[in-house]
Amino acid sequence: MKERTLSIIKPDGVLRGLIGPVISRLEKEGLKIAAMKMITMTKDQARGFYKVHEGKPFYESVTDFMSSGPCVVMVLEADDVIGRYRKLMGATNFKEAEEGTIRRDFATDIEKNVVHGSDSRENAEYEIGYFFSALEMAEG
Numbered sequence: 001m002k003e004r005t006l007s008i009i010k011p012d013g014v015l016r017g018l019i020g021p022v023i024s025r026l027e028k029e030g031l032k033i034a035a036m037k038m039i040t041m042t043k044d045q046a047r048g049f050y051k052v053h054e055g056k057p058f059y060e061s062v063t064d065f066m067s068s069g070p071c072v073v074m075v076l077e078a079d080d081v082i083g084r085y086r087k088l089m090g091a092t093n094f095k096e097a098e099e100g101t102i103r104r105d106f107a108t109d110i111e112k113n114v115v116h117g118s119d120s121r122e123n124a125e126y127e128i129g130y131f132f133s134a135l136e137m138a139e140g
């Protein structure tokens with residue numbers, strides 16, 4: 001069933017020249033990019049984006065990191081895209097990520113792990129609405 005998910009190339013990925021390699025993997029997997037832009041979040045915007053993690057020990061640090069430089073945010077659209085893209089990203093901790101995943105191949109740190117992907121339909125809807133208006137979404 002067609003789904004949408006929010007993908008982010010995090011500030012470490014942008015800084016290290018990984019926009020091309022990450023997008024290339026999305027396209028090879030057949031995940032359609034329905035919207036895309038580059039933004040730099042303020043600390044408060046990063047807090048709002050990761051509000052599900054408020055109170056966790058890594059919350060302050062990860063929101064500092066996510067507001068430290070430009071990110072590429074994308075809406076991906078495909079059948080079962082939420083799970084397929086999470087699989088392509090690999091585990092949060094790159095040391096536990098499977099061979100051939102984006103995090104296994106590119107991440108350097110449990111926090112600086114190159115990419116984000118929504119983990120459920122409910123969170124995907126919140127996260128897409130956080131960054132994109134309906135006007136910015138490609139049709140068809």
Ligand code: ATP
Nearest residue numbers: 053058062091092110111112113115116117118119
């Ligand atoms: P994301 O939501 O970015 O796609 P995820 O769903 O794999 O990643 P979450 O548990 O949602 O992982 O954590 C959100 C982000 O917070 C992680 O991607 C990572 O950048 C950071 N993070 C998570 N756990 C830790 C930790 N133990 N130490 C440091 N940073 C962490």
Ligand code: MG
Nearest residue numbers: 116117118119
């Ligand atoms: Mg998550």
